[in-house]
Amino acid sequence: MARPSLARRLGAASLLTTLVLSSASCGGDDGSTATGDTASDTSADDGGTDTEPDETEEASGDLEELSADEFYPALMTALQEAESMGFSVTTTGGATATEMTGVMEYEDDGISMEASSTGDQALEMVMLDQILYISGGGLPLPDGKKWFKVDMSDPDSLFGALGKSTDPKLMFKAMETPKEFELLGTEEVDGVETNHYRVVMDTKAYADALDLQAEVAKFLPKDIGIEMWVDADNRPRKFHQELEVPSMSGGGKPTLSTTEGTYFDFGTDVEVEAPPAAEVADNIPGLS
16 A cells, blocks of 8 residues: 555655656557647746746757658667756646646666756656655654655665656657657747657567566557657757546546647756765655
8 A cells, every 4th residue: 555655645746757858758559649739838927947048049940850660769779869958847637737847867767857846746856877866745754854865766665667768768769669650840949949749669679679568568658659749959849748647546437638838948967966874864764
């Protein structure tokens, strides 16, 4: 019972980093949908990280259409060259809406990240060396502790499974052999011209690429679609998701969750530091 309880408390925030390059950018057929009629400004009004996008951040060169075979390696190369970026993610659906902003740095073994969210259970998050530190969100921390520590590399942990989705190499690996691939058109995102793509994958292939545990994969629809806006430098600028999530209680109605985010300020300086060890709890009574 402890694991689902903690997962519910963290909600969409822990799944950001299913995001952040974003399994948070999932949506598709059979229970999930992707639409092009979405707003491009998803910046949070408030947060602990200053991540407002530059108004005139341009990409070099002209837009060129990527094929299904080119999509994954092109985006991976662009991320490696960019090294870092800011992001803003908004999730709606269910009881609350969550807005999260932050910065992240791409590394060979995953990402380093600082982020904060607004909403009824606001969170601060720090990820470094596959360790996720979480503050807020109503977590019942022991006296004197401000942060809860989660090992995202633990293969026996639910959060270890989620941690795999924070590795951009694995995230985009899941897109490598799509069932469907379509260029929907061109659009501006924060003043930058982009190609708007829709990619649909088989859920099993997606789960296998991320090595998701069965208890995580069972909440995914039959097909997983990713709607993404990509600039002339093949950098992802925006994503959109509409996903029907089954009830965790087993008997309730599914919830339609919509997640949308933007990426910006590529190459920004990112310095992530772990919280003071004295303020960190390794476990929470009743939840670990």
